[in-house]
Every structure is written in structure tokens, then in C-alpha cells.
Amino acid sequence: xxxxxxxxxxxxxxxxxxxxxxxxxxxxxxxxxxxxxxxxxxxxxxxxxxxxxxxxxxxxxxxxxxxxxxxxxxxxxxxxxxxxxxxxxxxxxxxxxxxxxxxxxxxxxxxxxxxxxxxxxxxxxxxxxxxxxxxxxxxxxxxxxxxxxxxxxxxxxxxxxxxxxxxxxxxxxxxxxxxxxxxxxxxxxxxxxxxxxxxxxxxxxxxxxxxxxxxxxxxxxxxxxxxxxxxxxxxxxxxxxxxxxxxxxxxxxxxxxxxxxxxxxxx
Amino acid sequence: xxxxxxxxxxxxxxxxxxxxxxxxxxxxxxxxxxxxxxxxxxxxxxxxxxxxxxxxxxxxxxxxxxxxxxxxxxxxxxxxxxxxxxxxxxxxxxxxxxxxxxxxxxxxxxxxxxxxxxxxxxxxxxxxxxxxxxxxxxxxxxxxxxxxxxxxxxxxxxxxxxxxxxxxxxxxxxxxxxxxxxxxxxxxxxxxxxxxxxxxxxxxxxxxxxxxxxxxxxxxxxxxxxxxxxxxxxxx
Numbered sequence: 045x046x047x048x049x050x051x052x053x054x055x056x057x058x059x060x061x062x063x064x065x066x067x068x069x070x071x072x073x074x075x076x077x078x079x080x081x082x083x084x085x086x087x088x089x090x091x092x093x094x095x096x097x098x099x100x101x102x103x104x105x106x107x108x109x110x111x112x113x114x115x116x117x118x119x120x121x122x123x124x125x126x127x128x129x130x131x132x133x134x135x136x137x138x139x140x141x142x143x144x145x146x147x148x149x150x151x152x153x154x155x156x157x158x159x160x161x162x163x164x165x166x167x168x169x170x171x172x173x174x175x176x177x178x179x180x181x182x183x184x185x186x187x188x189x190x191x192x193x194x195x196x197x198x199x200x201x202x203x204x205x206x207x208x209x210x211x212x213x214x215x216x217x218x219x220x221x222x223x224x225x226x227x228x229x230x231x232x233x234x235x236x237x238x239x240x241x242x243x244x245x246x247x248x249x250x251x252x253x254x255x256x257x258x259x260x261x262x263x264x265x266x267x268x269x270x271x272x273x274x275x276x277x278x279x280x281x282x283x284x285x286x287x288x289x290x291x292x293x294x295x296x297x298x299x300x301x302x303x304x305x306x307x308x309x310x311x
Numbered sequence: 312x313x314x315x316x317x318x319x320x321x322x323x324x325x326x327x328x329x330x331x332x333x334x335x336x337x338x339x340x341x342x343x344x345x346x347x348x349x350x351x352x353x354x355x356x357x358x359x360x361x362x363x364x365x366x367x368x369x370x371x372x373x374x375x376x377x378x379x380x381x382x383x384x385x386x387x388x389x390x391x392x393x394x395x396x397x398x399x400x401x402x403x404x405x406x407x408x409x410x411x412x413x414x415x416x417x418x419x420x421x422x423x424x425x426x427x428x429x430x431x432x433x434x435x436x437x438x439x440x441x442x443x444x445x446x447x448x449x450x451x452x453x454x455x456x457x458x459x460x461x462x463x464x465x466x467x468x469x470x471x472x473x474x475x476x477x478x479x480x481x482x483x484x485x486x487x488x489x490x491x492x493x494x495x496x497x498x499x500x501x502x503x504x505x506x507x508x509x510x511x512x513x514x515x516x517x518x519x520x521x522x523x524x525x526x527x528x529x530x531x532x533x534x535x536x537x538x539x540x541x542x543x544x545x546x547x
Contacts, residue, residue, distance in 0.1 A: 085431040086349065088384035098337045102430070104384025127392050130378070131355040131426035133338050137363075138378060140393075181383040181392065183428070185353075186336050220387035 047134055049257040057258045061246040068097075068252065073298050075250040080201050080309035087220070090206025090228070094198040096250060098188035100132075103180060103198030105206040105228070109169065109218055110177040120167025120175045124153035126182040126195060133187040148182060148195050151237065151276055155196055155266035156180070158274040159235030162203070166229035169211075176208065178228065189253040192264055196237035197306060203228055204310050233269040234306065238298050240265070240291035242283065247291050249298050263288070265295040315470035318478040324522065326462070326474040326529060331442075331537035332544040333450050341451025343537065344544075345443035347474055349433035354443035356451040358423035359415060373415030374422045377406040379440055381429040401437050402427075408441050408461065408494040408504035414454040423453055434477045435463040441494050441504070446534050450541070458534055459503055460527035461494035464519045466511055471519050473526045486510070493523045497531040500524050 060066060070076070076097030084091040088104035112119060126148035130136045156162060167176040180202065182195045206228045210219040241251050241259040251259060260281040266274035272292075277283070283291070314323060321327070327348030336342035339355035346352070362368045379401040383390045405427060415423055425447065427440040438461035445459040465475035468485030475490055482488035489509025495502055502520065511519070529547065537545045 085351075085382070085384050087386050087431060091384060102382070104382065106384050106389035108389065125383075125392055129380075129426065129428065130357075130424065131336060131339070131342075131353070131428055134357050134360070179383070179389055181389075183382055186338050188337070 049254045053254055054258040057255055058244040061243055061248070066248070066255070072246060072248045073294055075298065075302055075305075078197070078302075078305050078309075080197070080306070082201070082205050088202070089209060090202045090204070092198050092201035092205065094194050094201060096190060096194045097252065098186055099190055099194050100185040101182055101191060101194045101198050102185055103182050103195065103202040105202045106179040106181070107206075107209060107218070108177050108179070109174055109211060109216070112168070112172065112175040116164070117172040118168045119164035120162070121177040122153065122157065122162060122164070122180070123177065124149045124156065124180045124182070124199065126152070128184050128187070128191075132184040136187070147278065148192055151192055151264050152180070152182065152196050152199050154274045154276065155235050155237040156199060159266060159268040161200070161231055161235045161268070163229035163231060187253060189251045189256040190239065192239050193237055193250065200234050200236070200306070201310065203230060234303070234310070235266050235268040235273060236299060236303055236306065237264050237266045237274070238295040238302065239263065240294050242281075242287060242291065247287065247294050249294060263291050263295070265292060267296065267299045270296075270299070315467050315472070317467070317472060319476060321472075323470060324473045324526065326526060327476065328546065329530065329533050330544055330546050331446065331533050332542070333446055333537045334541040339447070339451070341447040341449070341453070343443045343446035343450060345439050345446065347435050347439050348476060349431055350429070350435055350439045351431040352427060352429050352436060352439035352443045354425060354427045354440065354447040356423060356425050356444075356447045356453065358451075359418040359421035359453075360424075362420060362422035368420045370419050373418035373420075375406055375410050375413050375415065375425065376422050377409065377425045377427065377444065378402050379405050379427045379429075379437065381432060381436065385429050385432045401440070404437065404504060404506065405441050405444060409444060409448065409459055411501070411503045412445075412455045412457045412459055412496055413448060414456060423448070423451075434475050434480045435492070437461070438463050438492055438494070442530060442534060445497075446538060449538055456496070457499055458497035458531060459494050460497045460530040460534060461492070461504070462523050462526045462530060464491045464493065464523045464526070465489065466491075466509060466515065466519065471515070471522055473522060491516075491519050491523070493520060495524055495527050497527065497534070
């Protein structure tokens with residue numbers, strides 16, 4: 045993988061798209077092959093590995109008992125972080141988290157929260173005093189584009205298999221490694237975030253790294269059961285309303301197929 | 312050697328089931344996974360490439376730079392993401408363990424980056440990390456004099472054991488636990504790294520190092536096999 049996608053490649057990608065074609069032969073609304081594996085770490089309450097073509101992320105759920113926020117004394121907490129590991133790409137340097145990592149954490153957080161996927165009221169142990177905190181940590185293993193959507197799928201998958209650990213009330217200690225037998229309380233419908241990328245006059249989903257470099261702007265739409273619950277536009281280029289509608293329609297169309305694919309792994 | 316009953320029933324010189332795989336990160340110039348039982352390490356190599364910032368460049372030879380990190384959910388109590396004093400020390404230790412075999416003298420001003428991540432931890436993580444890193448360097452085609460193989464030797468009460476797990480690391484009976492992580496050049500058997508926590512006589516320490524040098528033969532055999540079968544997960 046090169047550090048920067050050459051302009052020649054970007055021009056070629058755009059030219060292909062005007063003919064409705066992509067380098068890897070996919071349709072504009074087609075995701076790459078999705079694979080989900082579980083059990084990356086047996087120390088996590090739940091964990092998953094998601095591959096979209098050559099893009100790979102791992103996601104783990106850890107839990108702990110903490111105090112609730114003053115504005116939600118009877119609800120559990122959620123914290124989502126993402127790390128772009130230098131291991132996953134020659135483009136990522138060592139150092140403090142860059143904006144892209146923060147963006148992934150924030151967008152996945154919003155997708156989970158706004159869809160009411162996690163039943164936070166069931167994570168309350170003692171109102172105003174003790175609630176479960178859920179940590180969702182995302183790490184990139186190989187970046188070949190569309191980390192955002194891969195991270196979102198990984199978060200759902202890891203949460204789906206996560207089991208709440210036992211809690212020793214007397215000693216106020218979480219007994220990690222001992223399951224309470226209870227799963228993390230989740231609603232039935234899964235929230236899926238799909239990011240539509242605008243490249244020239246065309247719109248695609250699930251771009252490879254090269255395609256993502258050719259994109260001017262993007263919109264991530266969080267969809268649950270056909271209903272939109274979260275959205276975020278990224279990058280600075282403006283979008284006319286016609287293109288905006290095209291992007292929403294594409295995400296919605298993709299959702300039907302992707303939803304089925306993800307559900308198949310979760311069964 | 313006095314015998315002791317190990318918590319997981321292994322023989323004193325028995326290593327946990329090992330697994331290795333070369334070629335796990337498509338973007339990297341070289342990559343590998345190494346596993347001692349429940350301890351899983353992955354490593355990726357990028358380089359040689361220009362070193363930034365410029366003032367860190369060595370005009371005489373290339374620089375080897377290792378970073379070791381444990382992912383937040385690799386242990387029971389979540390680790391806050393980002394470097395710690397522990398991870399920074401192990402990064403440097405891994406660098407020292409590998410440097411003697413890496414021939415990057417001909418690439419002045421460049422850096423070879425080795426990124427080690429621990430996905431799941433049950434003790435001996437630095438040893439698994441160094442084993443994965445050595446394989447990733449070879450996979451990247453970095454000129455090397457030899458491979459490096461790493462193992463932990465423990466002293467539980469009075470007995471020496473090979474490949475320490477968490478329950479053994481926390482051993483409290485008798486003289487307690489002494490933990491010795493060590494790395495060797497794989498075919499020559501020279502020591503490139505050793506660390507010790509605990510208490511031990513010099514006689515027994517010498518014995519422990521010889522035991523380690525014997526044990527890495529199995530590690531080395533697996534590393535070689537995985538390097539010959541890129542993309543395949545190899546178990547012993």
C-alpha cells in the first residue's frame with residue numbers, strides 16, 4: 045500500500061464511476077465480502093473481528109461498575125473509543141489520537157445511542173449511585189477503506205455476544221471471567237451505520253482506501269429497522285440537495301441487504 | 312530438578328500449545344501472529360522507510376523501532392488506551408532483543424517500524440510479542456543474521472518451569488514465583504534479552520537460562536515452519 049493514492053489513480057477511479065464501474069468489479073451500492081468472527085479475546089465481556097474485503101477491525105466490550113451521570117441517575121454509561129493502530133497502515137503515525145480515530149468513536153457512539161440499541165435503564169444497579177459502564181473499544185488491524193462502517197458492525201457484533209460479569213456486592217468488586225449468565229440488554233433490531241461517499245458526480249458505499257481518497261465528502265446514516273436515527277456529514281465539500289437525496293437513497297437501499305448479511309452472522 | 316504440580320497440569324518443560332501464522336496484515340511489509348496458549352500477540356513491520364522527524368535519523372545506519380501495546384480488552388481490568396510506562400519499557404526491551412540479528416547497517420537515515428499488539432493476555436506477552444516480531448521482520452525481507460526466539464522460565468517455589476502462565480506468575484507457595492523472560496538468537500543460541508523478577512540463586516539462574524535455550528528450539532521450529540507456509544495457521 046502506498047502512502048498516498050496517485051492522482052492518476054484517482055482520475056481513473058472517477059472516470060470508471062461515470063460508466064458505473066469500480067476497479068474491483070463491484071456495483072456502486074455493493075459492499076465487499078463481510079466476515080464476522082467472535083472471541084478475539086476471552087478477557088473481553090464480548091469481542092468480534094469484522095472484515096470488509098481487506099479492511100479489518102477488532103472490537104471488544106469491557107464492563108465495570110461506576111457512578112451514573114447526574115442527568116441520568118438510573119441509566120448505565122457507554123464509552124466508545126477507537127484507535128487507528130500504526131500496525132494497520134503505513135499512513136498512521138505513532139502519537140496521540142488523530143481526528144479520524146475520534147470521529148470513528150463519536151460516530152459509532154451516536155449510532156448506538158440514538159437508536160436506543162442498548163437498554164440503559166436495565167444497567168442501573170442502584171439509582172444515583174451504581175450503574176454498569178460499557179466500554180466499546182475499536183482497534184484497526186488493516187485499513188483498506190471504510191473503517192467507519194466496519195467499526196459500527198464490529199460494535200454491534202461484540203455487544204450482541206457480550207455477557208455481564210458477576211458482581212460481588214459485599215466487596216463491591218466485579219468478578220471478571222465469571223459470567224452472570226445475563227447478556228447485555230439490547231433491543232431486537234440492530235442499528236447499522238452506512239456511509240455514502242461522493243466521488244465526482246457519483247455516490248458509492250464501502251469504498252476501498254483508494255476510492256475513499258478520491259471522495260470529496262461523505263454522509264454516515266444510522267438505520268434501525270428502516271428508520272434513520274443518526275446522521276453525520278464528514279469532510280468540507282458542499283452537497284446539492286439532489287445528491288444528498290441520492291446518498292440517503294443509496295444508504296437505505298444498501299441497508300436491506302447488509303442487515304440480512306449481518307443478522308446471519310449474529311444468529 | 313524438583314518437580315512441582317503445575318496449575319494446568321503441564322510437565323515442567325512443557326510449553327503451552329503454540330500457534331503461529333505469517334501474513335496477517337495485508338498493508339504491512341511483513342506481519343505475523345504468535346500464540347502461547349491463551350496469550351496472543353500480533354506484529355507488523357513497515358520499512359525500511361524515511362525516518363521522521365529528521366533529527367532522529369542516524370546517518371551511519373538504519374534504526375529499528377519497536378512499539379509494544381496491549382489492547383484494552385486483552386485483560387480482565389480494561390487498560391486505558393495509549394502508552395504506559397510498562398508498555399514503553401517493553402517496547403525498548405523488544406527492540407534490544409531483536410537488534411542483534413537485524414542487519415540494517417546499509418540503510419542509513421531509515422527506520423524499520425515493528426508494531427506489536429497483544430490481543431489476549433495470559434502472561435509471557437513480551438515473549439510472544441518478540442516471537443511474532445522476529446517472524447514479521449523475516450516476512451518483510453529485512454536482512455537478518457538469524458531469527459530471535461523468546462520464552463519465559465519460571466521458578467515456582469524451588470522448581471523451574473517453562474512458559475509461565477498467569478496462575479504461575481501469581482504463585483505464592485514456598486519461595487513464591489520468579490519470572491524470567493529471555494530471548495535468544497534462534498540457531499546460535501546467544502542471549503539477546505533477559506529480565507528477572509523474584510529471587511533465585513546464581514546456580515539456579517544459570518540452570519534456568521540453559522533450560523530456556525533448550526526450550527526455544529521448539530519455538531524456533533514453529534517460527535520456521537510458519538515462515539515457509541505464509542498465510543497458514545501452524546500449530547505444533
